[in-house]
Amino acid sequence: MTILIDPPTWPGHGRMWSHLVSDVSLDELHAFARRIDLPARGFERDHYDVPERLYQEALVAGAEPVSSRELLARLTAAGLRRPKHPRGSAA
Template sequence: MILIDPPAWPAWDRVWSHLVSDESYEELHAFAKAAGIPSRGFDRDHYDVPSDKYDALIAAGAVPVSSRELVQRITAAGLRHRKRPPTE
């Protein structure tokens, strides 16, 4: 299932949501491509999408969930990739 959290992450003079799949990266990449989201928006385990795309992505089939639920679902699916700590 494709999930999206509410736009709440400010960066680059915009507010962003996270788009994920709780099933596979293949599902996520296919959905993003069909929705016209550029591949440069992919970051480890999610796509960053601007708030002006939020409603269109829901209309295309993304399920709105809280940020907490989004992280719980991709973690449970084994699809969560955290940032690695810097090496010394």
């Protein structure tokens, strides 16, 4: 199992957020999210948005801390990246 989390450096809704991904499968990602009680509404195409208050909990549960750049590279290499606007589509 490889669950990755980037630092909580993404602002939104008055908080800072991390991204939680799997570089194996979305099933693995959803199972991990359930283990740390992330709500399903936090899932967005290929990742979960994780509030800063749950960052340490994700690490304790086994998420591997990586930079945002590495998280994106590994998600893309695994073929699990689902961008908002796929190349060639209208924005």
